[in-house]
Amino acid sequence: MDDERTEAWWARRAWALLSAVRERSPLVQRITNLVSMDIAANALTAAGASPAMLHCLREIPDFTPRCDAVYINVGTLSEDWLPSMRAAASAGRPWVLDPVAAAASGFRMESCLELLVLRPAVVRGNASEILALAVGNPSPPPGLPPPFPLPRRRRRGSPERRAAAGDGGGEDLGVDSSHDSGEALQAAKVLAQSSGAVIAVSGALDFITDGEQVISASNAVAMMQKITATGCAVTALIAAFVGADPSDALDAAACALAIFGLAGEIGMESAKGPASLRMHLIDALYGLDEQTVTSGVKIALVL
Numbered sequence: 084m085d086d087e088r089t090e091a092w093w094a095r096r097a098w099a100l101l102s103a104v105r106e107r108s109p110l111v112q113r114i115t116n117l118v119s120m121d122i123a124a125n126a127l128t129a130a131g132a133s134p135a136m137l138h139c140l141r142e143i144p145d146f147t148p149r150c151d152a153v154y155i156n157v158g159t160l161s162e163d164w165l166p167s168m169r170a171a172a173s174a175g176r177p178w179v180l181d182p183v184a185a186a187a188s189g190f191r192m193e194s195c196l197e198l199l200v201l202r203p204a205v206v207r208g209n210a211s212e213i214l215a216l217a218v219g220n221p222s223p224p225p226g227l228p229p230p231f232p233l234p235r236r237r238r239r240g241s242p243e244r245r246a247a248a249g250d251g252g253g254e255d256l257g258v259d260s261s262h263d264s265g266e267a268l269q270a271a272k273v274l275a276q277s278s279g280a281v282i283a284v285s286g287a288l289d290f291i292t293d294g295e296q297v298i299s300a301s302n303a304v305a306m307m308q309k310i311t312a313t314g315c316a317v318t319a320l321i322a323a324f325v326g327a328d329p330s331d332a333l334d335a336a337a338c339a340l341a342i343f344g345l346a347g348e349i350g351m352e353s354a355k356g357p358a359s360l361r362m363h364l365i366d367a368l369y370g371l372d373e374q375t376v377t378s379g380v381k382i383a384l385v386l
């Protein structure tokens with residue numbers, strides 16, 4: 084990476100990529116969970132992309148090669164959908180993986196690892212998902228320290244609520260993260276080197292790495308975690324950015340995360356809670372202009 088990548092350079096890059104999405108309206112095939120279908124399709128449409136949900140195996144040979152990018156999300160994985168995921172990932176188009184709750188079951192972890200071999204351009208997950216994938220990955224690259232010991236899981240909710248619910252500190256297998264993004268940074272680098280994918284870890288601070296460089300994106304508001312499937316939606320936006328300009332998946336992922344977070348920040352100015360934030364975030368994404376993007380995105384080279 085050259086030294087020219089200043090804050091101002093990233094601001095221009097983010098605007099250029101959002102403009103490319105608006106001009107080219109990339110067709111993004113999404114094989115995704117039943118929860119995120121609506122919010123992610125609306126986020127993509129508001130950003131200027133063209134989302135299409137197709138998961139029938141028989142349609143993939145006709146449809147997928149004509150897409151600009153493919154988005155695969157295992158959130159409501161089923162045995163029926165896995166062959167379609169494999170076929171779409173193998174269709175020769177740039178594709179992006181969201182490993183929702185990768186550690187929820189052996190089947191889900193095996194499926195994620197199998198898909199990882201099919202060379203996604205980007206994998207975006209929360210910290211717990213990226214840690215789980217890195218630990219589950221059987222072939223870490225030689226010479227790199229493994230991401231062990233695993234950071235301790237942070238339990239959700241107040242201690243009082245957890246005690247009342249009889250929470251004795253057992254495994255947390257849900258879709259939300261019980262780790263901070265920084266705790267998964269080493270795991271993300273290891274995973275990027277072993278898979279060849281750009282790995283994006285979302286959180287209060289988003290980290291994006293190709294295994295060498297590490298970029299941070301620090302837009303977004305904590306309330307976004309209270310809207311289901313915001314993670315799925317931002318991964319879909321990454322796919323749209325990759326589809327509009329496949330030349331650099333690291334830039335695409337960093338800029339998409341920052342722009343989605345910026346839309347959350349603007350949306351929060353009018354929101355009263357998660358439900359209205361969902362609406363205002365999508366409105367903000369639609370209304371972003373050059374001045375707002377170039378003065379608002381916070382992207383930086385960390386390493």
Ligand SMILES: Nc1ncnc2c1ncn2[C@@H]1O[C@H](COP(=O)(O)OP(=O)(O)O)[C@@H](O)[C@H]1O
Nearest residue numbers: 209259260285286287303304305307308313314
């Ligand atoms: N603590 C936080 N503060 C601010 N923004 C956050 C925080 N955690 C997550 N986000 C943002 O919320 C969006 C979804 O990320 P995340 O909640 O990590 O994904 P997932 O829904 O897959 O668990 C991202 O845009 C991320 O930047």
Ligand SMILES: Cc1ncsc1CCOP(=O)(O)O
Nearest residue numbers: 116118158258312313314315
């Ligand atoms: C709640 C839920 N259950 C299966 S998929 C899903 C949505 C997950 O969305 P996200 O990963 O963005 O939190």
Ligand SMILES: [Mg+2]
Nearest residue numbers: 183209314315
């Ligand atoms: Mg998720």
